[in-house]
Amino acid sequence: MEYERKRKSRIRPWANVESWMLFAGGGDLAFFFDFRTQQRSREMPSEITNSASSLATRRANSPLKGARRKGASVARPHGSLLALAKEEEINSAQRLQARTACAAMSKGAMLARQFSLALRPRPLPELLAAGRTLQVDLAAYPELTWMIDLVLCNDYIPIGWEEASAAHKAAILLAGNNPDEEPSLDILPPEWRWQQGGAQHGAGKGAERQHYFNSLSRLHTDQHPVLGYVRSTKKLCLPEEAARG
Numbered sequence: 001m002e003y004e005r006k007r008k009s010r011i012r013p014w015a016n017v018e019s020w021m022l023f024a025g026g027g028d029l030a031f032f033f034d035f036r037t038q039q040r041s042r043e044m045p046s047e048i049t050n051s052a053s054s055l056a057t058r059r060a061n062s063p064l065k066g067a068r069r070k071g072a073s074v075a076r077p078h079g080s081l082l083a084l085a086k087e088e089e090i091n092s093a094q095r096l097q098a099r100t101a102c103a104a105m106s107k108g109a110m111l112a113r114q115f116s117l118a119l120r121p122r123p124l125p126e127l128l129a130a131g132r133t134l135q136v137d138l139a140a141y142p143e144l145t146w147m148i149d150l151v152l153c154n155d156y157i158p159i160g161w162e163e164a165s166a167a168h169k170a171a172i173l174l175a176g177n178n179p180d181e182e183p184s185l186d187i188l189p190p191e192w193r194w195q196q197g198g199a200q201h202g203a204g205k206g207a208e209r210q211h212y213f214n215s216l217s218r219l220h221t222d223q224h225p226v227l228g229y230v231r232s233t234k235k236l237c238l239p240e241e242a243a244r245g
Contacts, residue, residue, distance in 0.1 A: 012125070017047050020124035022149065024117035030110070030149075032124065044142035045124065094239040099143075102237035106146040113146065116153035126152070134230045147233050151226055160216035161225045191235060192221055192228035 012018070019036035032041045043049075131138040131148045138145055194209045212221050221228065 014048075014125040014128050017045055017124045017128075020045050022117060022122040022124065022127065022145075024114045024121075030113060030117060030146075044138065044145060048124075048128070048139045049142055091239065098237050098239050102143055105233065105236070109146055109150045112153050113149055117149075122149060122152060134227060136230060136234065141238065144234070144237060147230065147237075151230070157212075158225055158229070160214045161212050162215065164211035164213045164220065187219065188221060188228070189232065191231035192223070192225070194221075194223040 020032050020034050022030060022032055025031050029042070032043075032045055033039070034041075034045070127145060127148055128138055130152055131144075134148060134151065136144055136148060138148065209222050210224060212223075212225055214220075214225075
């Protein structure tokens with residue numbers, strides 16, 4: 001009883017959606033269900049997405065340094081307009097390609113998700129907490145919900161990967177290498193390398209540099225391999241992530 005009283009008084013960031021859960025449906029379908037209102041939705045509940053939309057609107061309407069005031073017009077040279085049109089054409093093509101890739105991967109992940117969700121439906125706060133740990137804002141990018149759910153479907157660490165033992169780290173040191181600068185790290189793409197800034201997303205231990213070793217490929221990474229998978233997928237599904245490199 002004492003534990004329950006403490007739990008209820010504790011501040012919970014997603015208390016307004018604790019009644020929502022993600023279920024497996026028929027065919028290629030997963031849906032959210034609200035036990036409080038009996039509402040069913042295939043999309044991320046509006047309680048989450050609306051908060052992200054209002055924040056984006058506030059940022060868009062906020063004055064920027066050096067930006068022109070709303071309503072003011074600045075004449076642009078004809079060449080600049082053509083360049084902007086060309087840039088928008090390229091961006092539109094990139095967004096279409098990203099949506100297509102995201103839809104294809106989501107469909108490919110559906111069978112594993114169906115089996116997992118049939119055994120254990122997913123509370124929405126659990127999805128949001130996992131997204132925050134993996135540095136994916138599901139309120140801003142609800143189209144990536146399938147990716148976070150897929151991570152939760154599995155044993156959290158891909159086959160072959162294991163946290164590097166003290167003996168493995170000692171072997172790297174004996175070879176004259178620093179585990180944080182081990183040569184095999186250079187083989188991996190940048191998104192599979194440790195990056196600063198995870199703590200600001202609430203990643204906890206995931207924000208610290210860790211060492212994992214793959215017994216099949218003999219590769220070594222300095223962050224949890226699931227983060228590499230998530231960041232690689234984000235680059236395919238979100239053009240702005242790919243632009244960051």
